[in-house]
Amino acid sequence: MSNDPQTETEVRAFFDEFIEAYPKDNIQRYLDLFLQNENLVMFGTGEKWLGWEDYKGAPAEDKVRHGKISLTFDWLKVNSQGPVAWIAAEIKVNIEVEGELRGIPARITGVVKKIENKWKIVQGHISVSG
Numbered sequence: 586m587s588n589d590p591q592t593e594t595e596v597r598a599f600f601d602e603f604i605e606a607y608p609k610d611n612i613q614r615y616l617d618l619f620l621q622n623e624n625l626v627m628f629g630t631g632e633k634w635l636g637w638e639d640y641k642g643a644p645a646e647d648k649v650r651h652g653k654i655s656l657t658f659d660w661l662k663v664n665s666q667g668p669v670a671w672i673a674a675e676i677k678v679n680i681e682v683e684g685e686l687r688g689i690p691a692r693i694t695g696v697v698k699k700i701e702n703k704w705k706i707v708q709g710h711i712s713v714s715g
Contacts, residue, residue, distance in 0.1 A: 592665040596697060599704040600661055600672060607656045612644050620698070620705045628710040630691075653681040657688070668699040678713070690714045 599618070606615040619625055623636040627643070634640035647654060658676040665671075672695050677688040695709035 588663070588665055592670060593663045595699075596663045596665065596670045596672065596704060597661065599697060600658075600663075600674065603706070604656045604658060604676075607654070609655070612648065615644055616641060618704075618706055620700070620707045624707060626708045627706075628712075630712045651680045653679075653686070655679045658693075669696065670698075670704075671696045675714070676711075678711075 603615075603618055606618060609615075619637070619640070621637040621641075623638075625634070625637050625640055627634040627640050629643075632643075634643055656676050656678060658674050661672060661674040663670055663672050672693070674693045676691050676693055678691050679686055679688050681687075690713070691711055692714045693709065693711045696707050697704045698707050699705075
């Protein structure tokens with residue numbers, strides 16, 4: 586395994602973009618971070634999406650279901666090999682419940698791949714941890 590410092594810097598910046606873009610008003614900004622073909626695999630708490638066509642509507646559905654939603658993170662680990670990196674992070678899913686903002690602890694794992702000089706999520710998993 587090679588943890589190239591340049592790759593780690595790029596993937597950390599990509600993860601920052603993911604956190605910032607998580608379905609807010611510009612859902613397309615968020616969707617642009619994903620591999621957009623049949624090889625995308627995403628898991629959520631009790632949910633599974635196989636391929637881009639299956640997943641592309643999920644962020645908008647989350648926004649409708651939860652209203653105001655954002656992510657923050659306290660810890661991130663990046664490993665890499667060539668144009669592929671994998672991440673693990675402890676996050677908080679911040680959602681509005683009955684007019685009150687609540688932070689729900691969760692975990693994310695994912696695989697990203699550099700395609701045409703841009704990092705894309707090819708596999709991801711988010712689950713509530715507490």
